[in-house]
Amino acid sequence: MLLMSPGEPTSNRKLAWLGIALAVYVAVLMLPTPAGLTASGQVALGLLALVIILWISECVSPAASAIILTGMAVLGLMGKPLTEGARPMSSADALQVMLGGYSSSAVLLVAGALFLAVALKLTGLDRRVALLVMSKVGISPARLTVGAMIVGFVLALFIPSATARVGAVIPIMVGVVTALGLPVTSSLGATLMIVTAQACSIFNMAVKTGAAQNLISLNFMQGAFERTVTWGEWFITALPFTLSMTVVLFFVSLMVLRPHVPPAEEAKRRLAEEVATLGPVTLPEKRLMLVALLLLVLWSTEGWLHPLDTTTTTQLGIALLLMPRIGVMTWAQAEKQVPWGTIVLFAAGIALGILLSRTGAASWLAGVTLGQLGLEGLSVVAVVGALSLFSIVLHLGFASATGLASTLIPIMIAFSQTLPFGAETAFGIVMIQSFVVSFGFILPTNAPQNMLCYGTGAFSTLQFAKVGILMTVAGLLLLLLFSATVWPMMGVL
Known part of the structure; x- marks a missing residue:
């Protein structure tokens, strides 16, 4: 009978999640391209699904996820134009697109x-x-x-x-x-x-x-x-x-x-x-x-x-x-x-956001998700509240606010630009959502600092959640309050 080392089950779980992430990426690329989305935009959405699974499952380190993202992007983008009407990209062209984040x-x-x-x-x-x-x-x-x-x-x-x-x-x-x-x-x-x-x-x-x-x-x-x-x-x-x-x-x-x-x-x-x-x-x-x-x-x-x-x-x-x-x-x-590794992840996150924006994938995704909520006819305060609630729920699955920002902010920008409020107000709405990205209050797994403190054994998940849920509710109410009062007076909205 073979003996299994203590770390083997964990390694098998991580390998399984990596396989799932890569399989989802390939599956997205094999689907028929939806109306209104370019081929390179479909690759960008596949990459988004890939890194979300990598970040949530934590099957590889953050730096490794950035390397995997870059490699898969090059393979997916080769032979496709970055924007409609452009020439098909070579592997060098695709790599140059993904390295753009490092020059920020x-x-x-x-x-x-x-x-x-x-x-x-x-x-x-x-x-x-x-x-x-x-x-x-x-x-x-x-x-x-x-x-x-x-x-x-x-x-x-x-x-x-x-x-x-x-x-x-x-x-x-x-x-x-x-x-x-x-x-x-x-x-x-x-x-x-x-x-x-x-x-x-x-x-x-x-x-x-x-x-x-x-x-x-x-x-x-x-x-x-x-x-x-x-x-x-x-x-x-x-x-x-x-x-x-x-x-x-x-x-x-x-x-x-x-x-x-x-x-x-x-x-x-x-x-x-x-x-x-x-x-x-x-x-x-x-x-x-x-x-x-x-x-x-x-x-x-x-x-x-x-x-x-x-x-x-x-x-x-x-x-x-x-x-x-x-x-x-x-x-x-x-x-x-x-x-x-933090710097590499940061640069790769920026590269993914730029790719989502330039290929039109962010606009398309905003339309099929946030666009279906019927927010266009609501007031600015109601829009801020709805988007903030959307971000808070999404954050429950993320252990990295950097990863969440890379995923969410380009979509929020694309959606805000479709609203009938003007560029200044759209900018303010997105800025408020950049605050909400840091709402890692509810679970210890929602932020690295939470996990460090949890590692001391000083508190239970339930104790953390009791405080965190109240903090999140208070934060959402305060966002609505300041969106209706202080921030408009300051010219933010």
Whole structure:
């Protein structure tokens, strides 16, 4: 009798899902081309089905899914014109189309911001910020909850990776709980872990550079509407919504999870000891703080005090951080810790979105899905609500907001352009949907940061869902409220 290794069932499951994904892709290509859809558009839809299965099943790594996507695209597009009336593409032409995503300035911005995250980790500045905040807010359930949210917001200003931010915060939160003599599975442990994950999703929406899905959405929007959003414009637009969501998270987490703490003297002492082990602020930390402050000023004054866009200023900042004596790291140090797979996935997602748009597949898909909902005769607020609900339901099957943005935003853009509201309103509708892409509140599997916190064993799926469902309902109601009041006054809608 053959013995099966522990990892074999999982490997077989992943192989089965990969086979299903490839089979679906081939099946879509073999179907008769629907009316109104080009042959290359049918390939784009097959690729969309392929990557959705790869992303939902997680049968391969994100970077591997990007490589598979590119390879299958070349095979599918060969011999077909990209647009109606164009010449049939060779394999080199098809590859050039799929490599177009790598030339996007948004990819360079994500790469630069990930280098900034590495600099924070190498210098230990992220840990210093987290410990100082937690030691100053005080020891009580309400104060610790606020402290966890403050840490999440500060790190979101400089770290574009939710995984990196939460990975830096989790050990501090676990330390706070154990310093109080409580197990990680206590009500306080569950609260701090859930708040860390949920606040990360909120602050992903708040900061343009806070999440890759924001940048991928903006890249599509800029191509379709020929306008962009500065760092400051994004922040101000999202501010009323994210502030409200933060308040909701504070009260929901305290009411649902009911955390408690024992006498806090021991925790204060332990936190003070942790802060003391940091020692004085080092020269590399000081230099990093200066560069980070400079970047924050340049980002927030883009298009107002200077003409440099966010990507350019970020690259200048990273250049300073890599310079000898002036900087805080070498290329050899940085390249080992940058998640290159994230960059590859990001570029491939942009390439897929561009392909969906250029071949007309996004417009066709928008017409046969969202177009059948009869939204054309509804008010702007009703349209925002219906599209947001559609996005929230779709997100339940996605573990990657970047993947969801790559899939959903081109379709939302194509649909919004068919509505009788004008280009400015259509742009605003899509921008609001780019916020909704970060609604990973309900299941631990809806976002990488959720899974990191879930991995601590601090909370159950049911506890997370109780908070997440209330957060999602509140978020949807707030979207409707601000779409009817604040955002029209701000000129967003």
